[in-house]
Amino acid sequence: MASSDIRGTIREYIRDRFMIGKSSDSLMDTDPMLEKGILDSTGVLELVGFIEETFSFSVEDEELVPDNLGSVENIVRYIERKAGHGVPG
Amino acid sequence: MCGIAGYVALDGSMPPRETIEYMLATLRHRGPDGFGIYYGDSCVLGHARLSIIDLEGGWQPIFNENRDVAVTFNGEIYNYIELRKELEGDGHRFYTNSDTEVVVHAYEKWGTACPERFNGQFGLAIRDDRDKTLFLCRDRLGVRPVYYARAGNIFLFASEVKALKASGLVPLEPSMEGLHQIFTLWTNVSPRTPFHNVFEVPPAHGMVVSPRGTVSNRYWSLPIGRKEALSHGECVEGVKAHIERSVRLRLRADVPVGAYLSGGLDSSLTTAFTRRCTSAPLKTFSLEFEDPRFDESEYQGEMARHLGTEHSSIRVGAEEIAAHFPEAIRAAERPLLRTAPVPMLLLSRLVRSEGYKVVITGEGADEFLLGYDIFKETKVREYCSRRPESRLRPLLLRRLYPYLFPDRRTARFQEAFFLKGFTETTDPFYGHRLRFDQAKRIRDFYSREAANRIREDPETSLLNAMPPGFSDLSAIERTQVVEIETLLSSYLLSSQGDRVAMANSVEGRFVFLDHELIEFVSRIEPNRKMPGLREKAILKEIGRGILPSRILERKKFPYRAPDIESFLNTAAGRQILEEVLEPGGIGAFGVFDAGKVQALAAKVFSGARSNRSVTTSDNLVLMGVLSGQIFHKQFIGPSAPAEGFHPNDRVRRIVKGTVKGEIEWLRAT
Numbered sequence: 001m002a003s004s005d006i007r008g009t010i011r012e013y014i015r016d017r018f019m020i021g022k023s024s025d026s027l028m029d030t031d032p033m034l035e036k037g038i039l040d041s042t043g044v045l046e047l048v049g050f051i052e053e054t055f056s057f058s059v060e061d062e063e064l065v066p067d068n069l070g071s072v073e074n075i076v077r078y079i080e081r082k083a084g085h086g087v088p089g
Numbered sequence: 090m091c092g093i094a095g096y097v098a099l100d101g102s103m104p105p106r107e108t109i110e111y112m113l114a115t116l117r118h119r120g121p122d123g124f125g126i127y128y129g130d131s132c133v134l135g136h137a138r139l140s141i142i143d144l145e146g147g148w149q150p151i152f153n154e155n156r157d158v159a160v161t162f163n164g165e166i167y168n169y170i171e172l173r174k175e176l177e178g179d180g181h182r183f184y185t186n187s188d189t190e191v192v193v194h195a196y197e198k199w200g201t202a203c204p205e206r207f208n209g210q211f212g213l214a215i216r217d218d219r220d221k222t223l224f225l226c227r228d229r230l231g232v233r234p235v236y237y238a239r240a241g242n243i244f245l246f247a248s249e250v251k252a253l254k255a256s257g258l259v260p261l262e263p264s265m266e267g268l269h270q271i272f273t274l275w276t277n278v279s280p281r282t283p284f285h286n287v288f289e290v291p292p293a294h295g296m297v298v299s300p301r302g303t304v305s306n307r308y309w310s311l312p313i314g315r316k317e318a319l320s321h322g323e324c325v326e327g328v329k330a331h332i333e334r335s336v337r338l339r340l341r342a343d344v345p346v347g348a349y350l351s352g353g354l355d356s357s358l359t360t361a362f363t364r365r366c367t368s369a370p371l372k373t374f375s376l377e378f379e380d381p382r383f384d385e386s387e388y389q390g391e392m393a394r395h396l397g398t399e400h401s402s403i404r405v406g407a408e409e410i411a412a413h414f415p416e417a418i419r420a421a422e423r424p425l426l427r428t429a430p431v432p433m434l435l436l437s438r439l440v441r442s443e444g445y446k447v448v449i450t451g452e453g454a455d456e457f458l459l460g461y462d463i464f465k466e467t468k469v470r471e472y473c474s475r476r477p478e479s480r481l482r483p484l485l486l487r488r489l490y491p492y493l494f495p496d497r498r499t500a501r502f503q504e505a506f507f508l509k510g511f512t513e514t515t516d517p518f519y520g521h522r523l524r525f526d527q528a529k530r531i532r533d534f535y536s537r538e539a540a541n542r543i544r545e546d547p548e549t550s551l552l553n554a555m556p557p558g559f560s561d562l563s564a565i566e567r568t569q570v571v572e573i574e575t576l577l578s579s580y581l582l583s584s585q586g587d588r589v590a591m592a593n594s595v596e597g598r599f600v601f602l603d604h605e606l607i608e609f610v611s612r613i614e615p616n617r618k619m620p621g622l623r624e625k626a627i628l629k630e631i632g633r634g635i636l637p638s639r640i641l642e643r644k645k646f647p648y649r650a651p652d653i654e655s656f657l658n659t660a661a662g663r664q665i666l667e668e669v670l671e672p673g674g675i676g677a678f679g680v681f682d683a684g685k686v687q688a689l690a691a692k693v694f695s696g697a698r699s700n701r702s703v704t705t706s707d708n709l710v711l712m713g714v715l716s717g718q719i720f721h722k723q724f725i726g727p728s729a730p731a732e733g734f735h736p737n738d739r740v741r742r743i744v745k746g747t748v749k750g751e752i753e754w755l756r757a758t
Binding site: 016017018020021034035037039040041044046064065066069 | 506530
């Protein structure tokens with residue numbers, strides 16, 4: 001999956017699951033989602049489940065940190081690192 | 090314990106004579122033992138009675154010697170015996186043995202400063218014919234309610250909003266400002282309520298109403314800021330002596346007194362002291378939960394055996410919580426972001442069914458002696474703020490707060506959540522910031538029209554209501570004051586206290602809310618109350634040798650009940666959700682956007698089908714919408730015509746200017 005597709009997939013998922021009632025342009029890719037009240041710890045587990053299913057790899061416990069999953073930008077970079085470009089999505 | 094209601098004409102004519110009957114009849118649950126009405130000059134005072142002290146003589150309203158001062162009173166003045174002696178010494182003559190009669194004479198002697206002399210929990214109204222004023226007043230912490238409204242030239246008051254509505258003069262309208270406060274702070278800032286045209290007398294306030302206007306006065310403030318260098322031993326001995334004195338005062342009643350036993354430290358202590366102070370057999374009552382995450386029955390049983398009490402309990406499950414939630418909102422008269430008041434409603438029903446009217450209970454210790462997690466959390470966040478770059482300091486959150494980190498995988502996210510804004514230590518609401526921000530998610534679901542109606546910022550209103558000196562306090566003390574001034578008074582003692590107990594005619598008596606005890610503990614340094622992260626250290630010391638070590642050593646277990654899960658996972662709950670979330674009803678209330686609510690509900694319902702847990706913010710939003718919609722259905726708009734008295738009610742009417750023989754008794758034969 002190309003980088004822009006990963007970004008689109010993640011943005012769409014976050015919009016549909018965690019931003020009901022909010023306007024989707026209120027989230028910049030670099031915004032910290034925890035501080036903006038979009039993600040909480042239950043939400044993070046949901047997000048991890050989605051990433052594992054969609055991108056076919058498992059998220060290790062020690063990877064479950066805001067530096068990897070705290071913003072759209074961080075998530076995209078993390079997925080790219082884990083899966084490498086062109087991994088089937 | 091009782092209900093009060095009445096009105097004065099500020100100028101011009103009075104409402105029809107039967108108006109007071111409709112008002113009092115809606116307060117029947119607060120006082121089913123009889124109704125008393127006084128028809129004065131341009132004034133009517135009413136009373137629904139639950140007889141606890143002076144069972145035959147304590148009919149109200151009660152008068153002074155000249156019958157130009159009359160009182161209708163809800164609550165207890167625990168030091169009435171001492172006050173009566175003092176007032177009799179001054180030549181006042183009493184015609185009953187009740188605590189209420191002390192109120193009129195105290196008012197004659199000290200005027201509107203009389204509440205400063207009372208040790209108790211009360212909401213009262215005094216008519217003074219000498220200067221044509223009405224004096225309304227509430228106890229220091231706001232245990233007992235008094236609401237008021239204005240309808241043209243008529244000023245009305247009552248223990249509950251539903252009585253104002255039953256007058257036919259106060260059509261209830263929702264207040265977007267009031268609702269917005271609840272959806273941000275979990276409750277209202279006095280005097281605001283969720284109704285546009287109804288206000289409450291704030292705790293510790295007296296209010297004089299006359300044709301010349303309305304003057305409100307605070308007669309007591311939380312003693313904050315003044316600390317004394319008391320040793321640990323002095324603190325322990327002092328608090329212990331105050332608890333004993335407070336319990337003795339609270340056992341003054343002409344009916345048997347029971348006790349709530351949660352299995353935690355506070356109610357175990359109050360029950361143990363109650364046991365010591367009375368030779369009568371003691372009855373204890375507990376709540377058990379089907380869901381083991383919330384259940385404390387093991388500890389309750391242990392305490393009951395330890396103290397040799399006669400113990401009764403009720404086991405509550407999700408189905409009952411959902412089914413009785415509308416009833417709890419009917420009692421609380423405001424939307425509820427939690428279901429926790431429901432089990433308390435069911436517990437008071439148990440108490441009543443076993444023939445008890447009065448229970449000793451342990452609320453207040455967590456606030457005044459630093460028991461809640463929020464105080465530890467504030468301390469840790471502030472500690473982290475002193476070395477923001479430290480990786481080790483945040484580990485304290487995990488180690489000392491383990492149940493907040495149930496899933497090892499998300500620990501780093503939990504940590505990050507608790508450290509949000511942790512360097513902003515001058516934020517007046519530093520300790521509550523995370524909770525207030527979390528509740529803000531509800532705003533995303535307001536309809537555009539509702540959002541446009543908001544003019545006030547709830548945090549500004551709250552800040553304005555804080556006592557003088559608030560901003561100079563340490564972060565932990567500010568957190569404590571906010572907790573006491575908002576959640577204790579307006580939520581814990583109201584929605585989860587007075588309302589759900591009085592719905593079943595049960596009076597709670599709060600050992601830790603004795604104002605002399607509060608004044609003493611307020612002088613103690615926070616570090617004595619919570620050295621390190623050891624909560625309620627003073628109470629634990631008092632409990633040593635009195636309570637079993639398992640009770641003393643157990644970790645603080647917050648009282649909670651399952652919220653939205655109760656509705657998602659039960660037939661009764663799903664039925665309520667379906668009814669409440671249909672777009673027509675949401676549109677009629679107008680506060681929420683039906684489309685957004687439907688989208689969230691669809692997400693949460695599908696998650697529930699695949700056993701996914703509901704996120705904290707989704708839970709909060711759905712609880713807000715659900716309880717807001719139920720609130721709307723129950724209080725706003727047309728309702729069934731108000732009911733009057735029943736044929737077999739005991740009613741005593743007194744008309745001003747008539748002689749004693751003209752007191753009219755109504756009773757079915």
